Amino acid sequence: MKLRYRYRIYPTPVQANRLAQMFGCSRVVWNDALAFCQKQYAQGGKYPGSSALMQHCITKAKQTEERSWLSSVSVVPLQQSVRDLDVAFRNFFSSVSGKRKGPKVRMPRFKKRHSTQTARFTQRGFSVGSKLYLAKIGSIQVKWSRALPSEPSSVTVIKDALGRYFVSFVVEKEPELLPWNDTSIGIDLGITTFATLSTGQKVEAPKPLKRYLRKLACLQKSLSRCEKGSNRRQRAKLKVARLHNRIKDIRTDFLHKLSTQLIIENQEINLEDLNVSGMLKNRRLSKAISDLGWRQFRTMLEAKATMYGRDVNIISRWEPTSQICSCCGHREGRKRLGIREWQCLNCGVFHDRDINAALNIKAAGGHSEAINGCRRECKPEVNSAVLSEASTRLVDKQLELFAS
Ligand SMILES: [Zn+2]
Known part of the structure; x- marks a missing residue:
């Protein structure tokens, strides 16, 4: 490659x-x-x-x-x-x-x-x-x-x-295939928690832009006050560029470390296909989302998977991963974003919203564990057109809730 x-x-x-x-x-x-x-x-x-x-x-x-x-x-x-x-x-x-x-x-x-x-x-x-x-x-x-x-x-x-x-x-460069292992993982990406893994682990992102936003605004303000063509302006410009660079470095470093770790540990990685460019149109959220680097993360995972002989599965964004019980496959319908934990009405299991979604993403990728072996039969048939419409609205709603 x-x-x-x-x-x-x-x-x-x-x-x-x-x-x-x-x-x-x-x-x-x-x-x-x-x-x-x-x-x-x-x-x-x-x-x-x-x-x-x-x-x-x-x-x-x-x-x-x-x-x-x-x-x-x-x-x-x-x-x-x-x-x-x-x-x-x-x-x-x-x-x-x-x-x-x-x-x-x-x-x-x-x-x-x-x-x-x-x-x-x-x-x-x-x-x-x-x-x-x-x-x-x-x-x-x-x-x-x-x-x-x-x-x-x-x-x-x-x-x-x-x-x-x-x-x-x-x-x-020739790919360096890693020794085969049979672990599979599902990843749910989010705004508050960067990645929730189907193993139950939660990974927080550093959010460097949020951290330096004030400082950046301050530097940009002083830049805009400098006279055009002056030495002072040149120096102020350099300061802004330096801070932007630091923000980018923190983000890229985090994403590289996490993606490498996931690729080394797992043979199969299942990820949801997020409509990133669509979400970026939401002005209240675009900053928070670009600060996380979801798209960059996926690109890194895909490139490293090719390099080291791993598989990355992208799950359709219309898969109702947060609505289905990962234990019995019972579908409860939409849940407001405020609800972080819920109990399945069918089998009574308590779920953490994100972990449940990550488990569903993993199952959708093809590897089902013994516990949800019957899941595919239990799963109700869904009219995909109706579902896609509902999910779009759901995503918008979720995003708005996050922003507020
Ligand atoms: Zn259940």
Whole structure:
């Protein structure tokens, strides 16, 4: 499988200057190519394709006076810039025509000068030794925090908002299958408790944004008070970026540790398919939800499962996991969110709401334990259309309750 390996690099001041020039040139090529496409579109023309774009925005542009400086950097990242734009356009087209599944892809946008800068080199533009050699930049010092598993096929140079430089290699790596075990787990994700496991364990999330929200607001306020273009503003901007970075690090660190632990311990992981983008539309909750990183968590689990030979099952979001008794399969109907514990009217077992849901998610994934072996027969047939409507409303209701 293809993986990304990221390292910090330390360019000398001269190299940093050359890098700045290269970032600028690839950004200009991207923006020129995008503007050219938009113009073609406005005139009723067709999408030109990558070779025509390269011809127009690199080869011909170099001959003009206003773009002659494009020759001072390596042509590799410039061509890559056009290729990346081409991929972005093709994804957009196939999303519009419905060929591409998943969330809608937006039209490519213009790149700004002040956001994170990137440039990509293919194999003929770089080589890896004790240092990293980039065409027309030189040999840059790299902090090799871990060994590269294979020869990289491309490298992206990144300068982030804090002014730090990184390189991200794309490498091919063979999966490292973990020894098979037959444990299976169900996970119920929530806002108050990040994850409730079917084993009964509850995992709390750190919620870094909530913790630093005040400080962030304070820093942003002082940033907005600084005069544009001043040194003071530059410093204030750096402070905001640093705090954002810390928030992201706390969240990612937590998610990595939890997902790795779950993958090592379990052969099969069952997770509910949450409509995250739908929930984010709820303005009162979007902050709390993005602070948790549900989507990121699922992506990590899926990637690690492929890497280590585990299975991740995604359970339909219309499965009434919080309405059914995990012991006897009796369906009690909706429960208000305030109800954290309840007793089954059929078999009399006491349930913790989240643990019961996690057990149902686990059972829905295919592995039923002896205790709910008969569950499938007991389970009443449900009209899926009616159910889906009810559940949508239920989710909205739940979210509102959480916000209040
Ligand atoms: Zn029951």
